[in-house]
Amino acid sequence: MYDVIVIGGGPCGSVAAKETASHNLKTLLIDKKQHIGRPVHCTGLISKRAVETLKVSQNSILNEIKGAYVHFPNGKRITIGTQEIKAYVVDRETFDKELLLEAQKKGVEVNLETEALNICGNKIKIKQNGKTKHLTADVFIGAYGARYSKRNLFTSLPLPKKILYGLQITAQYIADDKNFVELFFCSHYSDCFFAWIVPINKELSKIGLACSNAIIAKKGLKNLIEHLKCKPEKKPIAGLIPIGPPETTVSGNILLCGDAAGQAKPTSGGGIYTGTLCSQIAAETVIKYLNGNGTLREYEKRWREQIGKELKWGMIAHQTLVKLNDTQLNKLSNIISQPSSIALIKKIGDIDYPSSLIKRFLSIPINWKDIIPILFDSLS
Numbered sequence: 001m002y003d004v005i006v007i008g009g010g011p012c013g014s015v016a017a018k019e020t021a022s023h024n025l026k027t028l029l030i031d032k033k034q035h036i037g038r039p040v041h042c043t044g045l046i047s048k049r050a051v052e053t054l055k056v057s058q059n060s061i062l063n064e065i066k067g068a069y070v071h072f073p074n075g076k077r078i079t080i081g082t083q084e085i086k087a088y089v090v091d092r093e094t095f096d097k098e099l100l101l102e103a104q105k106k107g108v109e110v111n112l113e114t115e116a117l118n119i120c121g122n123k124i125k126i127k128q129n130g131k132t133k134h135l136t137a138d139v140f141i142g143a144y145g146a147r148y149s150k151r152n153l154f155t156s157l158p159l160p161k162k163i164l165y166g167l168q169i170t171a172q173y174i175a176d177d178k179n180f181v182e183l184f185f186c187s188h189y190s191d192c193f194f195a196w197i198v199p200i201n202k203e204l205s206k207i208g209l210a211c212s213n214a215i216i217a218k219k220g221l222k223n224l225i226e227h228l229k230c231k232p233e234k235k236p237i238a239g240l241i242p243i244g245p246p247e248t249t250v251s252g253n254i255l256l257c258g259d260a261a262g263q264a265k266p267t268s269g270g271g272i273y274t275g276t277l278c279s280q281i282a283a284e285t286v287i288k289y290l291n292g293n294g295t296l297r298e299y300e301k302r303w304r305e306q307i308g309k310e311l312k313w314g315m316i317a318h319q320t321l322v323k324l325n326d327t328q329l330n331k332l333s334n335i336i337s338q339p340s341s342i343a344l345i346k347k348i349g350d351i352d353y354p355s356s357l358i359k360r361f362l363s364i365p366i367n368w369k370d371i372i373p374i375l376f377d378s379l380s
């Protein structure tokens, strides 16, 4: 009998489990994988804030990022950068393992190669060493990521609004500046998102994209590799990015967090900061509840207060981007490249909270004049 069982040993599961165990709750974390963090389905770009909050060790950090080159369909490249470190590239395998180790140090029991099959009341059916058995817990935290084909076995909770298909290679690519990421907004690579180059060092980069389906993603990546004339190191890795949280993320004694709850940022697909922020809130709610204060529903209210509006604005920005064709993207590049826009991005751009920039951008009269026709075009 456990107080809490956490399903999933990714960053969100480990953060939640560490917190509940730190408050003397008997916590079990299960993961169906044999090796935590493998295979890697992520670029590992996280903000400086996330590195500090999650106390990421130097062992996990591969590179520092200070800015971005943004490419548009007409070949225009806009440089947005500062001298400051804005983000880091982390090695996801090391990062995930270290977070799990921290949780174990606080007393979390970890069962790997253990798959959750079904939850009914306070019983969970699991598969371990080829055998099924039942465990019991007062509360379950579902941090089982994006591949939730088994979601309906756990709960009747609705699914996130949209799934993006990510595809990425690690390739030899001589970056212009190893501290700058490159973003490509162009239908040749993605039908609904963007393509990226995230340098690991001067010679090696993670090159990828996200699209509305796997076939388009494959074609887009082929086009990008041809354009960059780069040499892939290994086979591409694929992963899903759920965006747009469902209406509810709590059902009975089950709380969902991270990708399972569609908490990644719709503007960038980054889910580590937002997901772990929510999993920390999930754990705090469970601690209060099991100590006889409050209800599990408070989780829903609290995480939405923290980042609900941010994710809603992100979804609006995403839906608008989806509708823009290459001509409209080129028009947008004219607005973004204005010195006032670049200055604004440098001043208030924040990869974890992009909505402030979107709102401020719309508040510049000259931008309204230029943006409104594009928005009307794209929404019609």
Ligand SMILES: Cc1cc2nc3c(=O)[nH]c(=O)nc-3n(C[C@H](O)[C@H](O)[C@H](O)COP(=O)(O)OP(=O)(O)OC[C@H]3O[C@@H](n4cnc5c(N)ncnc54)[C@H](O)[C@@H]3O)c2cc1C
Binding pocket: 007, 008, 009, 010, 011, 012, 013, 030, 031, 032, 033, 037, 041, 042, 043, 044, 045, 046, 114, 115, 116, 117, 143, 144, 145, 146, 147, 150, 166, 167, 168, 208, 238, 239, 240, 241, 257, 258, 259, 260, 264, 269, 270, 271, 272, 273, 275
């Ligand atoms: C191509 C790509 C690039 C990305 N790049 C970035 C980036 O640069 N920055 C960023 O912040 N985010 C990025 N993301 C998103 C990021 O990877 C996720 O948001 C993050 O991993 C979510 O963490 P999580 O703990 O919710 O889920 P996960 O990390 O997916 O962990 C879920 C765990 O649950 C386990 N599990 C699943 N089902 C069960 C079950 N039934 N029983 C037991 N265990 C189970 C899985 O084995 C897994 O270990 C990217 C995603 C993709 C696809």
